[in-house]
Amino acid sequence: MKLIKRASIAGVAGYVPDNVLTNDALEQMVATNDQWITTRTGIQERRILKGAGLGTSVMAIRAVKDLLQKTATDPATIDLLICATITPDQITPATANIIAHAVGATRAFSYDLQAACSGFLYALDTAAQFIASGRAKKVIVVGADKMSAITDYTDRATCILFGDGAGAVLVTEAEADSGYGIVDTICKSDGGGQHLLYQKAGGSRWPASHATVEAKAHYIHQDGQNVFKAAVTAMSEVVVEMMAGHQLTPADIAYLVPHQANRRILQLVADRVAIPMEKVMLNIHKYGNTTAATLPLCLWDYESKLKKGDKLILAVFGGGFTWGAMYMIWGYDGCKMM
Numbered sequence: 001m002k003l004i005k006r007a008s009i010a011g012v013a014g015y016v017p018d019n020v021l022t023n024d025a026l027e028q029m030v031a032t033n034d035q036w037i038t039t040r041t042g043i044q045e046r047r048i049l050k051g052a053g054l055g056t057s058v059m060a061i062r063a064v065k066d067l068l069q070k071t072a073t074d075p076a077t078i079d080l081l082i083c084a085t086i087t088p089d090q091i092t093p094a095t096a097n098i099i100a101h102a103v104g105a106t107r108a109f110s111y112d113l114q115a116a117c118s119g120f121l122y123a124l125d126t127a128a129q130f131i132a133s134g135r136a137k138k139v140i141v142v143g144a145d146k147m148s149a150i151t152d153y154t155d156r157a158t159c160i161l162f163g164d165g166a167g168a169v170l171v172t173e174a175e176a177d178s179g180y181g182i183v184d185t186i187c188k189s190d191g192g193g194q195h196l197l198y199q200k201a202g203g204s205r206w207p208a209s210h211a212t213v214e215a216k217a218h219y220i221h222q223d224g225q226n227v228f229k230a231a232v233t234a235m236s237e238v239v240v241e242m243m244a245g246h247q248l249t250p251a252d253i254a255y256l257v258p259h260q261a262n263r264r265i266l267q268l269v270a271d272r273v274a275i276p277m278e279k280v281m282l283n284i285h286k287y288g289n290t291t292a293a294t295l296p297l298c299l300w301d302y303e304s305k306l307k308k309g310d311k312l313i314l315a316v317f318g319g320g321f322t323w324g325a326m327y328m329i330w331g332y333d334g335c336k337m338m
C-alpha cells in the first residue's frame with residue numbers, strides 16, 4: 001500500500017552482547033564442526049547475553065538509549081514505541097512497556113509485535129502507518145531477541161544458527177516533498193507454515209509443565225530444509241513484486257537488506273533477483289540469526305556507508321510463515337550524529 005504522508009528512518013542504533021560464541025566453542029558442545037557451519041550457513045560466531053535475570057529488554061534498552069542520544073531526541077517526545085520480538089522478557093507486560101519506561105519515553109504508548117523473523121519489517125510498516133495517518137510524529141521501532149533463551153544447546157540442527165541482539169530505528173515524518181522515506185511495503189503471511197518453524201510450549205495451548213520441559217517443548221524447532229526452500233521462494237518473489245511495482249532495476253538498488261537466516265539463502269535470493277552480493281547487507285557471519293534484530297543490526301552496521309537517496313529493498317521471511325518486502329529511499333548521509 002502506498003503511503004500519503006511518508007515516514008522516514010531518522011537514525012539507527014544497535015547493541016550486541018560482548019560474549020562471543022564461536023564455531024570452535026560449539027564443537028565442544030555438539031557433534032558439529034566449523035567447516036560444516038561455515039559452508040552450510042555462513043555463520044562464524046554469534047553473541048550471547050549472559051547473566052541471570054537478563055532478558056531481551058536489556059539489549060533493547062541499550063540500543064534505544066544510544067539511538068536517543070545520537071539523534072539528540074528527548075525521550076518525552078516519542079509518541080509510540082513498538083518492540084518486535086519472539087523472546088519477550090515475560091508474557092506480560094510487553095517488553096516494549098519495559099523499554100519505554102527505562103528510557104524515559106513517558107508520553108509514548110508501547111506494545112510488542114510478534115511476527116517471528118519478519119517482526120521488524122511488520123513493525124516498521126506499522127510505524128509508517130501511524131506517521132501516515134498523523135497519529136504519531138516520532139516512533140521508535142525495536143527489533144530484539146534473546147534467541148539463546150529458547151535454543152536447545154544439545155540440538156546441533158538449531159544451536160549453531162541463533163544469536164542475541166537488538167537494533168532500533170527512529171521513525172519520523174519525511175521532509176515534505178523530499179522524496180525520501182518508506183515508499184511501499186508488502187506484508188504476507190500463511191499459517192500453513194505453522195508446523196515447520198515453531199516453539200510449541202509456553203503459550204495458552206501448551207502451558208509450561210514438567211511434561212513440556214521434559215519434552216524440550218520450550219525450545220525452537222524447525223524443518224530446516226523445507227523452511228530453507230520456502231524462504232528462498234517467498235523472499236525472491238516478494239522482492240521481484242516490489243521492484244516490478246516501482247519499475248526498479250537491480251542497478252537502481254543501492255542495497256538489498258535481507259533477513260539473515262543462512263548465507264546460502266541470501267545468495268540464492270540475490271541470484272534470483274539479479275542483485276550482486278556486494279549490494280547485499282550481511283552480518284550473519286558475526287551475529288548469526290538474531291530473528292527480529294537482523295534488519296536493524298544490518299542498518300546499524302552499514303549506516304556509515306549509506307547516502308541520502310540510496311534506494312533500499314528490505315526483505316524478510318520467518319515463522320508463521322510470515323514474509324514481506326519494503327522499498328525505502330534513505331534520508332541522510334553517513335552516521336547520524338546530531
Ligand code: UT7
Pocket residue numbers: 031032033036037040041117156157160223224225227228231260261262265289291317318319
Ligand atoms: O529465520 C527463520 C527462517 N529459518 C531459516 O530460514 C533456516 C532455513 N534452514 C537452513 O538454514 C538449513 O536448512 C540448516 C542450516 C538448518 C541446515 O542445513 P542443510 O544444508 O539444510 O542441512 P540438512 O538439514 O539437510 O542436513 C544435512 C546433514 C544431515 O546429515 P545426514 O543425514 O546427511 O547424514 C544432518 O544431520 O547435516 C547434518 N547436520 C549437521 N552436521 C554437522 C545438521 N546439522 C549439523 C551440524 N553440524 N550443526
